[in-house]
Amino acid sequence: MYITCLDLEGVLVPEIWIAFSEASGIPELKRTTRDEPDYDKLMRWRLGILKEHGLGLKEIQETIAKIDPLPGAKEFLDELRSFTQVIIISDTFTQFATPLMEKLGWPTIFCNSLVVAPSGEITDFKMRIENSKLTTVKALQSIGYDTIASGDSYNDLGMILASKAGFLFRSTEQIKKDHPELPAFEEYSDLLKAIKDAMN
Secondary structure, X not given: OEEEEEOOEOOOEOOXXXXXXXHHOOHHHHOOOOXXXXXXXXXXXXXXXXXXXXXXXXXXXXXXXXOOOOOOXXXXXXXXXXXXXXXXXXXXXXHHHHXXXXXXXXXXXXXXXXXXXXXXXXXXXXXXXXOHHHHHHHHHHHOOOEEXXXXXXXXXXXHHHHOOEEEEEOOOHHHHHHOOOOOXXXXXXXXXXXXXXXXX
């Protein structure tokens, strides 16, 4: 029994914070988990910048409404879901992910949630569980699934390395250099073939 676990941003949709950085004209917000392995530190830093600029959930959601899945992502996901169960495991938040899930045909996503004040200010965030990607993969394995995982960032390495088969997808040169043992792909067709091969 196989289940495929995919990261969301950078794999199926563009990086939300990079898009918002460009829309808001705040270059510091371009920093992602490709640059900062400590997610808690990264998010607290982001919330500080939002507060400093008086920006809240509404402004980020306006940017997200204009984001489309990466070219070929929905077709890749549709084909993948035709022969295996798929769960998107992301460190994003339900308040960000919902419009993107609609554009991807409502796949299953496990993510986190934001704490939002009545004013719209994002005051905090609630992680579903610590180290959620690795923890989720291990939980799936404990109920009899072999996991196949793919992602692009530091926070994906746990689930990729713990899975029966794991692949980097459109990752950074540094991560690829640090993990030469992981097959790395740039095209959905190659990733799809690797997942099929891992299942056979």
